[in-house]
Amino acid sequence: MWDYTDKVMDHFLNPRNVGEVENPDGTGDVGNMSCGDALKLTFKIDAEGRIIEAKFKTFGCASAIASSSALTELIIGMTIEEAKNVTNQDIVKILGELPEEKMHCSVMGMEALQAAIADYRGETVEEADDDHEGRIVCHCFGVTDTKIRNVAKANKLKTAAEITNYCKAGGGCGVCLDDIQDILDGVWQEHSAAAEQAADAFAGLSIVQKVIKVQEVIDKEIKPILEQDGGSIELFDVAGNVIKVKLKGRCATCPSALVTLEHTVAEKLREFIAPELTVERV
C-alpha cells in the first residue's frame, strides 16, 4: 500500500480541470501506454500571455492523476515565461510529498507542460523534447542520456535507483543500470570540477568585484524570495569567503531567520557563486 498524503488523495479523488480545452493554444502529449502512464495537457492563453485555462487527461496511477491535477492548478494564471520555469519539485510541493518510487509522475507533469509550451511557441516537439536529444540509454522506456543528466541535476540525484524513480530509466530489464551510474558519476564530477573552478575564480576577484558579484545574486535571486514573505536583505561586508548580511523587514524579527539564512541565502550564494561561501548575520 502506498503512503499517499491527504493532498495526493484529494487531487486523485477530486481532480481539478479534467478534460481537454477547446481549440487549445498549446498541447502537450507525453508518456504512452507501454510506459504505464501518459498525460495530455491542453491550455489556453489570454491576450497578456497568461494561461487562463488548462485541462488534463491522464492514464496512470493515483499519483499520476494527482500530479496532473496539481499541475493544472499550478499553471493557471502563470505567464508562459513563469510556466517555463515550473519543475517537478513545484508539483511535488503542492502535493505535500510523493513516494520516491512515484516521483516520475511529477516529472511527467513537468514534461507535459514543457511540450505544451513548445507547441504553443510553434517549436517542433523534437527541438523541445529532451527525449529526442542524445543517446538512448534505457531501451525499455526510451530514456536518453540527456534526460538522465537533466533530471539528475534538477533533483540532485546521485544513484541509478533514484534515476529509476524519477524518470523510469533502468526500471525495466535493468541492463542499463551501470551505464546510468556512469552518467551520474560523470555529471557530479563535472559539477564538482565546475564548483572548484568557480571557487578559484571567486578567490581571484578584487574586493570590489566580489561585492558586485554578491550584490547581483542578492538582488536577482534572493531578495525576490524574501520579499514574498515581506522580508528583505542587505549586504554588509565580504570578508574572504564569508558574506555578512543584515536581514530586514519581517526577516529581521522572524523566528526562523536562521533557516532562511542557511536554506535560502547561503544556498543561492553557493549555487551562483561558489560552494565554499558561508553566510553570517550581523
Add this chain to the structure above:
Amino acid sequence: MNSKKLIYVDNNATTAVDPEVFAAMKPFFCEQYGNPSSIHSFGGSVAAHINKAREQVADLLGITNRNKLGEVTELIFTSCGTESDSAAIYNALQICPKKKKVVMSKVEHPAVLNVGKELERRGYHVEYVPVDKKGRLDMERLGEMVDDNTALVSVMWANNETGNIYPVEKIAEIAHLHGALFHTDAVQAVGKIPINLSESAIDMLSLSGHKLHAPKGVGALYIKRGIRFRPFITGGHQEKGRRGGTENVASIIALGKACELAGKYIGAENSFVRELRDRLEKTIIATMPDIRVNGDIENRLPNTTCISFEYIEGESILMLLDRHGICASSGSACTTGSLEPSHVLRAMGVPYTAAHGAIRFSFSRFNTEDDVDKIIEALPPIIAWLREMSPFWNKDK
C-alpha cells in the same frame, strides 16, 4: 480504512483463518505449549498432535504411503511456501551434483523464479519455458529444454494471477524421461482442486497454509519416498532431521485442520465458489465495453478471474474499489512500485493497453452472493470515471 463492510476478493494473496482452524490451534499457545521433542509427557504429547496434522495434510494430498510405524514420512513442515520451494530446488541440485541445468516456466511465482535468477548467478544454466497468449505452457519447447544435464524441472500447479492449471503429471513424466526430478509449487492449487499424489509422478510439492485458511507462517513440502533430501535448514533432529528448528506447533495443528476442512469443502470450491466467480466475470463482460479475461478460461482454478479493463490503470481502480471496502489486486506495475506490469501477463504477450489495467478477483468459500452484488454495483462507475479521464479512451474508436 473506512467502516464499510469488507468485501475480500483477494484470496490468492492470503485468506482468512477459518474460525474452526483458529479454535484447533488456540490450546497450543497458553495451555499445551510443551516442546514436542521433550521427554516429559507434557511436551511429548504434543508430538502426537503434530503427527495428526501430518495425517490431515497427507489426506488432502492423497498421500497413502506409511512407514512400518504407520507414519507419514513424505511430508515436512516448513515456515511457508517460499521455504518449501527453495528447499526443493536446492535439494535437487545437491543430490544431483553433476547436473547443472534447471528448467522452470516463465510464469512461476517469484519464490521459484528468483531462485532461478540466483542459480544463474551461481553458474547454473536455467531455462524458462514460454507460454502462449492464454498463458498455456509451450510443451514442445519444454520437451526440448529438458536434457540429460537437467537436475530439476519446476512448474507451478496453478498460476496465482490467472488461475491457469498446468499439466504437472505430464511434465513430471517428461522430466523423468531424462532422469530429472520434478517439483511443483502447488501453493495456489492445494485446497482449490483435487490432488492425489498416491499414484503421481511428482517428486516434490510445495504448499502454504495461509492460502487455505490456515495462518501465515506455515507451509509444507512433499518429498516422494525414495528421493533423497538434504535439509535446507540444518539444526536439531526435528522433522526426522530434515528441517531443523522447533516446530511451529500451533500453526502446524492449524494447517492440519485447514487441510481437513479444505477436503470437506473442495466440492463447494468447485460449485459455489466457481458460481460466484463466473457470475462476477459474466456480468462485467456483459455490462462494460473493452474487457478482456486473461488466462486459459477452460482450464483454471474455480476461484480466480483476471480481468483487464482496457485504457486505464490498475492502481487507480484498486484504490477506488478500496473506498467501497473491496479488496482485490492488480498485475499493474504501479501497485508494486516496479515499472513493468506483471511478468505473467508480459510472458503471455498481453498488450500494454490491457496489462496495466488487469485486476485479479480471487474468491473463497467465505464470499457471498452479496459480495458479488456489491462489486457489480461499485465497479462500472469507477471504470467509466477513469476512462473519462484517460487520454486513450475513445481515441481508438
